[in-house]
Amino acid sequence: MLGHLKLMAVSAIALTAAVQSASARDLVIAGWGGNYQDVQREVYFRPFAADKGIGFTEATYLGGLVEAKTMADTGNVTWDLVIVEGADLQVGCDEGLFEEIDWSQVPLKDELIPEAVQPCGAGNVVIGTGLAYNRDTVGEAPTSLADFFDTVKWPGKRGLRAGPRFNLELVLMADGVAPADVYKVLSTPEGLDRAFARLAPLRKDLQFWDAGAQPVEWLAANNVAMTFSYNARITAAKNEGKPLEFLWVNPIYSIDAWAIPTGAPNRELALEFINYANDAARQAAFSTRMPYGTTNVKAPELMTPEAAAEIPAGANIETGLFFSDAFWIDNGDAIAERWNAWVTQ
Amino acid sequence: MPKLKNSQIAALTLLALPVLVYLALYLAPLASIGRLSVDNGALSQRFPALSARFGETEAPDDAAAAALLTDLKAMARTERAEAGRLFNQELGGMRSLIIDTGGAATQIEPTLSALTAFDPRWGEPAIWEVVRRNVEPITWRHFQRATGLKPSAEGGFEMSPGDDVYLRILLRTFVIGLQVTALTLLIGYPLAYAAATGSRRVQAVVLMAVLLSFWTSLLVRTTAWVVLLQTNGLLNGLLMWLNLIPEPLQLIFNRFGAVVAMTHVLLPFAILPMINVMRTIPAAQTQASRSLGAGPVESFLRVYFPQSLRGVAVGGGTVFILALGFYVTPALTGGPGDQMLSYYIADFVRRGLNWGMAAVLSIFLLVCVVALLVSGALLRRAFGWSRSSAASGGTG
Numbered sequence: 038m039l040g041h042l043k044l045m046a047v048s049a050i051a052l053t054a055a056v057q058s059a060s061a062r063d064l065v066i067a068g069w070g071g072n073y074q075d076v077q078r079e080v081y082f083r084p085f086a087a088d089k090g091i092g093f094t095e096a097t098y099l100g101g102l103v104e105a106k107t108m109a110d111t112g113n114v115t116w117d118l119v120i121v122e123g124a125d126l127q128v129g130c131d132e133g134l135f136e137e138i139d140w141s142q143v144p145l146k147d148e149l150i151p152e153a154v155q156p157c158g159a160g161n162v163v164i165g166t167g168l169a170y171n172r173d174t175v176g177e178a179p180t181s182l183a184d185f186f187d188t189v190k191w192p193g194k195r196g197l198r199a200g201p202r203f204n205l206e207l208v209l210m211a212d213g214v215a216p217a218d219v220y221k222v223l224s225t226p227e228g229l230d231r232a233f234a235r236l237a238p239l240r241k242d243l244q245f246w247d248a249g250a251q252p253v254e255w256l257a258a259n260n261v262a263m264t265f266s267y268n269a270r271i272t273a274a275k276n277e278g279k280p281l282e283f284l285w286v287n288p289i290y291s292i293d294a295w296a297i298p299t300g301a302p303n304r305e306l307a308l309e310f311i312n313y314a315n316d317a318a319r320q321a322a323f324s325t326r327m328p329y330g331t332t333n334v335k336a337p338e339l340m341t342p343e344a345a346a347e348i349p350a351g352a353n354i355e356t357g358l359f360f361s362d363a364f365w366i367d368n369g370d371a372i373a374e375r376w377n378a379w380v381t382q
Numbered sequence: 383m384p385k386l387k388n389s390q391i392a393a394l395t396l397l398a399l400p401v402l403v404y405l406a407l408y409l410a411p412l413a414s415i416g417r418l419s420v421d422n423g424a425l426s427q428r429f430p431a432l433s434a435r436f437g438e439t440e441a442p443d444d445a446a447a448a449a450l451l452t453d454l455k456a457m458a459r460t461e462r463a464e465a466g467r468l469f470n471q472e473l474g475g476m477r478s479l480i481i482d483t484g485g486a487a488t489q490i491e492p493t494l495s496a497l498t499a500f501d502p503r504w505g506e507p508a509i510w511e512v513v514r515r516n517v518e519p520i521t522w523r524h525f526q527r528a529t530g531l532k533p534s535a536e537g538g539f540e541m542s543p544g545d546d547v548y549l550r551i552l553l554r555t556f557v558i559g560l561q562v563t564a565l566t567l568l569i570g571y572p573l574a575y576a577a578a579t580g581s582r583r584v585q586a587v588v589l590m591a592v593l594l595s596f597w598t599s600l601l602v603r604t605t606a607w608v609v610l611l612q613t614n615g616l617l618n619g620l621l622m623w624l625n626l627i628p629e630p631l632q633l634i635f636n637r638f639g640a641v642v643a644m645t646h647v648l649l650p651f652a653i654l655p656m657i658n659v660m661r662t663i664p665a666a667q668t669q670a671s672r673s674l675g676a677g678p679v680e681s682f683l684r685v686y687f688p689q690s691l692r693g694v695a696v697g698g699g700t701v702f703i704l705a706l707g708f709y710v711t712p713a714l715t716g717g718p719g720d721q722m723l724s725y726y727i728a729d730f731v732r733r734g735l736n737w738g739m740a741a742v743l744s745i746f747l748l749v750c751v752v753a754l755l756v757s758g759a760l761l762r763r764a765f766g767w768s769r770s771s772a773a774s775g776g777t778g
Contacts, residue, residue, distance in 0.1 A: 101732040128735075131463030131481065194635060200733060243718055244635045259613045260634065363478075370734065371474035374527075377726065378547040380718045381554075 063092040064303050064310070067104070067119040069293075070097045071250035072273050076327040077120075081314050088313075089306065099247065101125060105134040108298050117303040118310060120161065120293050123362040124202075124369070129296065130157030136297040142308050145315040145333070153332035158294035159311045161320075163330025165268035165349030165357075166203050167288035171256045173280040175263070182211035182287050185263055186235065188242060196252045196264025199245035201376040202365055203289055205232045206358055207265060210287040216358035223364065229372070233379055240382070256281050269329040272347050285353045291360035292332065324348050412748075418741035422521035425468050428461055429453045429517040436517060442510035448492035450513070454484040471736055472523055473512045479503055524738040528746060548726070552746055555722040558641065558712070559705040563652075565645040566701045567694060570652035574693070577653070578660035589657075596650035604711045607643040608634060611715070640716030647711055648704055652697035659693030699758070703751055723747055 066082055068074035074095065086093040096116060098104070102125050108114045109132075121129065129135045135157035140146050146154060153160025168185055172178060175191065185195060185207075197204050206219050212235045214222050222228035244261055246252050252266040253274045271283040295314060297307045313319070320331040321339035328347035331337060337345050349357070365372075386394075426433060431449035454462060466480035479501060483490070490500050498505040515523070526532050530545030577588040595603065610616050611633040618630040633639055663686060671681040709724035723743055730740040 099732065102735050103732050106735060128463070128467060131460065132467065133458075133460030133463075194632075199729075245718055247713070258615075259630075367470065367478050368474045370471050370736075373734065374547075375544075378544045381547045381550050382544075 062302065063094045064306055065094045065096060065115060065117045066310075067096040067098040067116045069120065069249060071248070071253075072270065073249065073327055073329075076273075076323055080319055080323040080326070081310070084319075085310055085313050089309070091306065102129050102134060105129050105296075105298050106132075109134045109300070112300065114298050114300045114302065116298050117301040117307045118295055118297060121158065121296050123155075123160075123292055123294065123360065124365050126155060126158040126294050126296055127362050128366055130155070134299055136299050136301065136304055138297075138311070139308065143312045143315070145312050148317060148333045148335055149315060150332050150334060152292055153294070153315075155294060158296040159315060160292040160294045160332045161314050162293040162323075163332060163349050164291050164293055165283070165285075165288045165330070165353070166198075166265060166291070166360075167207065167268065167286070168263060168284040169252065169256060169266040169268075169271045170263045170282055170284070171259060171280055172282050174259045178282070179263060179284060180286065182207055182284075183213075185265075186211060186239060188239065191262050193242070193262025194244045194255075194260065195239055195242050196244050196246055196255050196261040196266070198265060199247050201372045202369070203265065203360070204236075205229075205372070206289055206360070207287070208232045208235050210358065211235065216287060216356065219358055220361050220364050224368075229375070233375070240379075243380075253279075253281065267329075268347075268349055269327045272328045273326070286356055288349060288354060288357045289360050290330065290349045290354050290357050291362075293329075415741045415744055418737050419524055419745055420520050420522065421738075422516060422519055425465055425516045425521075426519040428457055428465055429513075432513070433517045436514050440514055442494065442507070442514075444493045446510070447494040447497045447504070451483075451487045451490060451492050451497070454480070454487040457484060459485075467735070469512060469516060471734075471738075472516070473508070475503070476509070476512065479509070521738070524736075524742040527739065528742045548723075548743060548746070551721070551723055551726060552750065554720075555706055555747070556750070558637070558644070558708075558720065558722060559702050561637075561641050562644045562648060562705045563698050563702040565641065566649050566652040567698050569645065570649055570656060570697060571690075571694065574653045574656035574660055574697075575690075577657045578663075579665070592650050592653050595646070596654075600647055601710060603647055604643055604714050607639070607646065607715055611639050611642070634715055635717045637716065637720050640712040640720040643711050643715040644705060644708055648701045651700045651704060655696040655700065656690065656693035659696070660690050663689045695762075699755075702754075706747060706751060 064086065068077055074097075078095065082093050082095070098119055098121075100122065104116065105119070106129075108116065126135065130137070137157055138155070138159060140154065143159065149160070168179060168182055170179055177190070179185065179191065184191065188195075205223060209219050209222055209228070209232050210216060212231065223232065244255070246255070246264075249267050249270050252261070252264040253270050255261045256264055256266075256271075257274065257279050266283070268283045268288065271281045275281045275283075295307075295311050297304050297311075301307055315333055317331075317333040317335035318339055320333045320336040323329075324331050324336065325340055325344040328344065330349040337348070337350060340348075345351075346353075429450075431452045432446065435446050435449040457465065462481055462484035463477075466477035466484075469476035469480055483497070483501060483504075486500060490496050494504070503509050515521070528548045530541045530547070530549060531539040532541070532545070534540035573588055573592070577585050577592070580588070608615075612618075613630045613632075613634075615633070617633060618627075621627045622630065633642075667685050667689075668681055671685045672678070676684065706722070707724055708722055709728060712720050712722055713725055723746065727740045727743045727747075730736045730743070
């Protein structure tokens with residue numbers, strides 16, 4: 038029995054030591070995986086860690102607030118930084134899941150677009166979402182979102198991001214709604230009916246993806262004839278020699294922001310990282326390899342014209358729609374419910 | 383109290399550990415899931431004044447408006463945001479209504495008309511109904527949403543069309559489970575037979591094949607099926623090379639793909655118990671039945687097969703119950719119409735941050751499995767499928 042007690046005491050001490058050493062741990066950064074995170078590692082994580090003489094560890098994030106909520110509820114904050122979508126940033130900020138950013142500590146603030154400066158997050162990457170296809174297998178290239186719905190001319194599966202977000206907006210624009218009116222229409226019961234009705238003939242052909250890397254694989258393997266996708270994943274694959282194309286007609290653009298989970302042990306370092314990641318030259322380097330948009334207004338000038346032509350900015354988003362976080366925060370639950378029911382019919 | 387012998391103390395001590403582990407790892411989480419499914423504390427505890435007011439009368443009047451404002455003022459900003467999000471799970475737009483009203487609560491006069499003047503939605507009975515229902519400590523909204531049954535005005539329950547979505551998903555989960563179970567048994571039985579009765583070499587090959595697949599990661603095997611079945615995959619390539627099909631077949635992102643991949647992943651769980659049981663069937667019995675004049679088919683059907691049923695039941699039962707909880711494999715190989723209940727549980731946790739719904743759906747699944755096990759046991763008793771009667775049925 039005494040032996041057992043000793044063993045317990047020793048393991049308790051070992052456990053305490055482990056907890057203590059965790060407080061002096063690496064900077065833990067959670068990102069979206071795939072080539073997106075690969076480029077972030079090269080451009081931001083590694084040089085920043087080398088500059089500071091610290092170690093860093095990466096985690097994969099799949100969206101939503103489940104990790105942030107669990108960390109806040111249990112007090113066991115395992116991430117120092119996470120790159121989140123706008124709607125999750127807003128909800129998480131309102132509920133105290135993310136630290137408020139002390140913008141006075143971020144000298145590069147003045148170079149950022151206003152949408153990037155949020156109470157709990159620093160917008161870092163502008164994401165384009167729209168139609169993508171494989172030019173080798175598609176036949177005639179689609180020229181509008183409406184072509185996505187033409188299964189006579191382009192038979193085959195259609196890839197959609199799982200859940201209603203982005204999809205219903207793209208559906209309405211395909212149905213002829215002007216980008217400026219999309220959320221007005223979608224806010225009415227008739228508008229919602231219209232979106233579901235337009236999507237109905239495609240129901241049997243839909244395939245939903247959860248991770249941004251999936252539509253790229255599906256297009257490359259010809260598993261889908263067309264898909265909605267994030268722009269840079271497609272262009273990055275194209276730059277690697279895959280025959281993929283992104284259509285810059287009625288794309289949706291949204292902002293991914295760096296946020297710090299409340300109580301993160303390395304929050305000072307995380308704040309320094311946020312300033313580091315908003316540097317124009319670094320953003321330009323990132324967007325050259327991963328052609329998402331920049332939030333530093335000086336960054337596009339530092340890119341080659343060819344590289345700058347691939348990002349969701351300027352002419353590319355002239356027919357585009359800025360994703361409304363507020364709309365989905367208020368209506369997301371109800372529409373997701375209807376979406377699930379519709380998919381399950 | 384009788385004095386315990388040392389050996390008894392030792393036995394109890396040994397027993398204590400597994401019991402504690404069982405309590406901590408199984409029953410405690412189960413209890414917390416049960417609590418999550420109906421617990422509304424996150425809302426009810428934050429509306430003490432309103433809760434007291436509704437205890438007296440349910441009418442949304444000046445007193446109710448004053449109580450609401452009192453509660454909102456007492457909350458921290460982050461608490462109002464969470465309360466708003468929880469309300470929003472039931473009625474879209476409630477989140478911003480709660481946050482906006484809470485932010486201005488100190489400036490609004492504590493009357494219903496002032497509240498309605500601040501935001502006209504406070505004049506709608508539907509809003510007050512949602513508030514009233516959710517300041518109670520126990521909520522049935524997740525159960526109502528999961529079953530699609532809502533309390534009707536007449537006091538009974540009603541179901542609007544389309545509200546049975548989770549019941550249909552549950553049914554689909556069972557159908558896929560049965561399809562996979564049937565296939566694993568059909569494929570597994572001959573393999574198990576070969577492994578149990580074949581020559582030493584056949585036994586080794588079959589066992590090795592089964593165990594190799596058993597030891598390979600589920601994700602690897604699932605991804606392998608994606609590579610095999612996809613449009614430009616190996617199978618379609620082979621069929622087209624043989625000129626059997628003019629263009630690729632849709633073998634993936636549908637029920638076929640999901641069932642094939644799940645069958646392969648679960649096959650070892652059917653085969654291994656069947657091998658175990660088949661090895662206990664004496665070969666002499668089959669030989670005896672042959673020597674007494676039964677043909678190979680009759681001898682198999684009347685002597686061997688009944689005795690192997692116990693293995694079929696164990697293997698099939700294991701596969702079925704494991705299949706019910708599948709998530710990754712159908713997500714990667716099935717279409718939208720082949721996603722099982724676990725997919726929606728994960729979806730509610732991750733995307734919806736709605737742990738109440740996730741808990742209710744988990745309970746659904748658990749209750750169904752328990753009900754199935756119980757009815758299976760009852761059936762076995764009714765038909766007398768016990769070990770001894772199976773043996774006697776075989777020899778008699």
